[in-house]
Amino acid sequence: xxxxxSAFVTKISGTSTILCQLNGTRIALSHDAAKNILVEPLxxxxxxxxxxxxxxxxxxxxxxxxVREFPKxxxxxxxxxxxxxxxxxxxxxxRTAPLGDPIEIKVRGYHLTLRKSEADHVLVEKTx
Amino acid sequence: xxxxxNCGKSTLFNALTGLKQKVGNYPGVTVEKKVGTTYSQHxxxxxxxDLPGTYSLAARSPDxxxxxxxxxxxxxxxPMPDRILCILDAxxxxxxxxxxxxxxxxGRPVIVVLNMMDLAAQAGLNIRVARLExxxxxxxxxxxxxxGKGLVELRVAMxxxxxxxxxxxxxxxxxxxxxxxxxxASLVANDGKSPLIARAxxxxxxxxxxxxxxxxxxxxxxxxxEILQAWQKRWEGEGTxxxxxxxxxRYDAIGTIAAEVVLAAGETGPTRSxxxxxxxxxxxxxxxxxxxxxxxxxxxxxxxAEYPMNFIDEHVAALADFVKxxxxxxxxxxxxxxxxxxxxxxxIIFLPQILILxxxxxxxESTGYMARAAFIMDRLMSRVxxxxxxxxxxxxxxxxxxxxxMATRTIEQPKDRLxxxxxxxxxxxxxxxxxxxxxxxxxxxxxxxxxMTKVGIMLAMYALGTFGAFGFAWLFKRTLLRGAPxxxxxxxxxxxxxxxxxxLLHMVERGWIFLRRxxxxxxxxxxxxxxxxxxxxxxxxxxxxxxxQSFAGRAGHVLEPVIEPxxxxxxxxxxxxxxxxxxxxxxxxxxxxxNAESDEEDTTPLRDAMLNAQWPDxxxxxxxxxxxxxxxxxxxxxxxxxxxxxxxxxxxxWRWPLFQIGYMTGTAWIVSFIVYQAGRALGFQ
Numbered sequence: 001x002x003x004x005x006s007a008f009v010t011k012i013s014g015t016s017t018i019l020c021q022l023n024g025t026r027i028a029l030s031h032d033a034a035k036n037i038l039v040e041p042l043x044x045x046x047x048x049x050x051x052x053x054x055x056x057x058x059x060x061x062x063x064x065x066x067v068r069e070f071p072k073x074x075x076x077x078x079x080x081x082x083x084x085x086x087x088x089x090x091x092x093x094x095r096t097a098p099l100g101d102p103i104e105i106k107v108r109g110y111h112l113t114l115r116k117s118e119a120d121h122v123l124v125e126k127t128x
Numbered sequence: 129x130x131x132x133x134n135c136g137k138s139t140l141f142n143a144l145t146g147l148k149q150k151v152g153n154y155p156g157v158t159v160e161k162k163v164g165t166t167y168s169q170h171x172x173x174x175x176x177x178d179l180p181g182t183y184s185l186a187a188r189s190p191d192x193x194x195x196x197x198x199x200x201x202x203x204x205x206x207p208m209p210d211r212i213l214c215i216l217d218a219x220x221x222x223x224x225x226x227x228x229x230x231x232x233x234x235g236r237p238v239i240v241v242l243n244m245m246d247l248a249a250q251a252g253l254n255i256r257v258a259r260l261e262x263x264x265x266x267x268x269x270x271x272x273x274x275x276g277k278g279l280v281e282l283r284v285a286m287x288x289x290x291x292x293x294x295x296x297x298x299x300x301x302x303x304x305x306x307x308x309x310x311x312x313a314s315l316v317a318n319d320g321k322s323p324l325i326a327r328a329x330x331x332x333x334x335x336x337x338x339x340x341x342x343x344x345x346x347x348x349x350x351x352x353x354e355i356l357q358a359w360q361k362r363w364e365g366e367g368t369x370x371x372x373x374x375x376x377x378r379y380d381a382i383g384t385i386a387a388e389v390v391l392a393a394g395e396t397g398p399t400r401s402x403x404x405x406x407x408x409x410x411x412x413x414x415x416x417x418x419x420x421x422x423x424x425x426x427x428x429x430x431x432x433a434e435y436p437m438n439f440i441d442e443h444v445a446a447l448a449d450f451v452k453x454x455x456x457x458x459x460x461x462x463x464x465x466x467x468x469x470x471x472x473x474x475x476i477i478f479l480p481q482i483l484i485l486x487x488x489x490x491x492x493e494s495t496g497y498m499a500r501a502a503f504i505m506d507r508l509m510s511r512v513x514x515x516x517x518x519x520x521x522x523x524x525x526x527x528x529x530x531x532x533x534m535a536t537r538t539i540e541q542p543k544d545r546l547x548x549x550x551x552x553x554x555x556x557x558x559x560x561x562x563x564x565x566x567x568x569x570x571x572x573x574x575x576x577x578x579x580m581t582k583v584g585i586m587l588a589m590y591a592l593g594t595f596g597a598f599g600f601a602w603l604f605k606r607t608l609l610r611g612a613p614x615x616x617x618x619x620x621x622x623x624x625x626x627x628x629x630x631x632l633l634h635m636v637e638r639g640w641i642f643l644r645r646x647x648x649x650x651x652x653x654x655x656x657x658x659x660x661x662x663x664x665x666x667x668x669x670x671x672x673x674x675x676x677q678s679f680a681g682r683a684g685h686v687l688e689p690v691i692e693p694x695x696x697x698x699x700x701x702x703x704x705x706x707x708x709x710x711x712x713x714x715x716x717x718x719x720x721x722x723n724a725e726s727d728e729e730d731t732t733p734l735r736d737a738m739l740n741a742q743w744p745d746x747x748x749x750x751x752x753x754x755x756x757x758x759x760x761x762x763x764x765x766x767x768x769x770x771x772x773x774x775x776x777x778x779x780x781x782w783r784w785p786l787f788q789i790g791y792m793t794g795t796a797w798i799v800s801f802i803v804y805q806a807g808r809a810l811g812f813q
Contacts, residue, residue: 113503
């Protein structure tokens with residue numbers, strides 16, 4: 001019904017029976033079912049993604065995107081979070097290095113470089 | 129003083145303390161301790177510690193671990209500071225506020241310095257300083273450290289008797305609040321921390337996944353660890369991402385503040401830095417610029433350094449002559465002239481190259497180009513598991529490994545730094561050049577041989593060394609020093625005009641550190657080496673005979689069985705031993721051994737003498753094969769005590785220099801052996 005991994009869901013109400021909204025559809029779930037679904041709360045209350053999420057490393061140079069998803073563990077990702085790369089943050093891909101790796105992005109007003117191997121795991125939604 | 133890297137902290141530190149600063153070491157770690165003195169409004173001295181730059185108190189490198197430990201009062205050698213100066217870069221306030229947010233948790237007196245206000249204005253940012261002060265509750269001093277603006281106000285703030293405590297009430301996210309309380313309670317009860325510091329530490333412990341612990345830092349009580357592990361296990365089971373929850377919560381709070389305080393004048397077009405970067409990281413122009421800058425640096429170290437080096441040589445020799453003529457003949461005089469003075473000269477001679485290299489490095493860092501160079505080179509470097517920042521130390525090692533090894537300080541990850549240090553001497557340094565030249569002259573005698581052959585052989589040796597370096601780097605990163613691939617998360621700061629004062633201060637600092645730390649070791653060992661070649665004395669012997677029956681000569685005889693399979697005899701053995709003082713000493717030692725005077729320009733007499741040398745059975749000693757074998761040996765062998773001394777200093781132990789001697793000399797022997805024996809088997813004699 002569309003509630004797969006990486007889906008963006010908004011909880012509308014409920015404690016024993018959960019009512020949530022997903023891609024324009026409303027779905028009801030029993031507590032037992034909802035108990036087994038793990039979600040990552042998002043900071044911002046922005047609209048559900050209009051575009052599919054792609055990895056940061058596959059963005060075209062010059063395009064802007066909003067970060068949607070992040071791996072939970074890994075020293076690199078914690079550090080990226082601390083430097084301001086959080087779900088809901090807007091970024092722009094400035095360029096790639098002449099040899100193709102690493103890539104340079106603009107985030108929160110400054111320029112940051114990271115390897116493609118790290119950017120592969122960061123899922124973003126392109127801004128139209 | 130704390131702050132993000134590139135926030136202008138060092139400029140501010142230099143502006144406050146001037147020449148009244150000292151660079152030392154934090155005991156037990158290879159992190160530098162920078163302490164200076166400045167004066168309050170009323171003339172009272174204030175000690176300022178410039179802590180390593182960091183983005184967060186959740187440390188990812190030893191440098192950051194030291195910053196965290198000093199602020200938390202965990203280091204026995206550095207008491208918790210009375211006040212904290214937090215430097216923020218006004219051009220990207222949000223990210224900088226993250227560190228400040230963590231620091232405010234500590235509940236210590238904090239003064240915020242808002243630096244780079246001029247750059248913020250240029251970027252179209254209008255920052256409401258008074259509003260920020262109101263939001264934070266601590267003094268906020270706007271500053272332009274580069275132009276010296278704001279220093280007076282800063283000194284006034286630093287001189288205040290009382291600094292108000294921050295207005296810093298933010299709610300720890302509900303999911304992790306109970307864990308924080310428990311940890312805090314344990315830290316207060318078992319580790320003896322004050323409540324606020326305990327809470328700050330508790331928060332840190334949660335984001336401290338794989339955080340770095342360094343020597344010299346007081347460990348936490350076992351009970352605290354238990355509680356932490358219990359909670360972490362529980363969260364892992366539940367799937368709670370506690371670290372992210374905490375970071376998000378902080379950025380929420382920061383976002384609120386930033387929204388009130390920063391007024392951006394809308395989207396501005398490409399900045400000056402953007403335009404420069406378009407060229408500097410261009411697939412074609414980028415390489416051209418990098419090549420040009422590296423060539424300029426390299427040529428300077430090779431040629432510009434010549435003049436001061438010759439100057440030093442002449443004056444050291446003159447001093448020695450003076451002492452020779454004014455003192456009575458005897459052992460003491462020889463000790464002073466050939467031992468001590470020569471030893472000191474051997475140390476000082478490195479200064480010009482070190483100063484020039486660090487001038488360039490300081491210049492590149494100051495303008496912001498260094499980050500771009502690392503950015504461009506990273507792909508190549510990471511192929512062998514190295515960091516992009518290893519590029520310049522390795523390149524400089526072509527001139528001399530000593531400044532190259534000192535330059536590895538910029539590499540944050542200790543394993544990457546160590547690997548770079550271990551392989552740097554394989555990049556054929558300029559001291560090997562006289563050895564190569566001598567061998568090539570013996571190898572292909574006669575001026576009718578095309579120059580290209582000689583150049584070709586030379587280049588082959590350089591290539592061999594370079595491949596060796598990268599090969600061993602790859603090997604070490606795979607085996608011994610295996611670690612997570614280096615993080616390449618790096619900020620590209622905006623370009624700016626170099627701050628010459630900072631560059632020169634940095635350069636002088638490095639030179640001084642070299643003299644003080646490495647100089648003593650080098651001097652000691654040179655005297656020992658001199659002793660070995662001068663004693664036991666045989667009066668009325670020629671220089672050659674004296675050398676032959678000295679301790680060094682006897683060592684050469686002892687060494688002979690080991691080096692015979694490589695095509696060397698005991699006379700060459702003496703040369704190998706003397707190369708420990710400096711590789712180029714090989715040439716002059718051969719001159720003494722074979723009784724032929726020679727100087728750098730004209731090696732013909734020496735070459736002829738060597739070509740006439742024979743083994744006891746009458747076969748020639750320096751066959752072409754032996755020459756090649758010797759050159760190959762020099763490519764790989766670790767000689768040069770000065771390098772050993774600097775490796776000892778930079779790694780804080782004797783383990784790694786000894787390992788380096790072992791692996792390099794071992795490889796030298798093996799490769800030389802293969803070359804010589806294979807050559808003989810194939811009939812080349």
